[in-house]
Amino acid sequence: MKQEIYKIYKTVILKGSILFMLLVVAKNALAVSLILDYPNIGGSDIEETTTIPGVIRYIYLFSIGIAGITALLSIIIGAFQYVTSAGSPDKVKDAKDRIFSAIIGVIILLASVLILRTINPDLVSLSNI
Structure with missing residues (x-):
């Protein structure tokens, strides 16, 4: 008998606490406004609206910049690996491969922008979606 009363008491306290948090505490959280300062990237800025x-x-501009x-x-x-390779053929090859891969990546990045501008300039400007 006491154990059943204890279970009911525990359930009422738990549900009451949850209800109190949802109804009273949540209203105060809604009053806080979100203030974020995003960086201005390539002339593009995110505003509140x-x-x-x-x-x-x-x-898009952020990902191009990061790339x-x-x-x-x-x-x-x-370049640092190349300078510090001390003439080791394996290290020189690894350094050259890294530099070559980075240059190929830049070429692919610029080519993708160029191809998109050639197909349709609106694909890159994204102003008329």
């Missing part, structure tokens, strides 16, 4: 094409353009930075870092690392 933006459209889906604006977000897609921002993500370029990654390629530049890969070339720098390859």
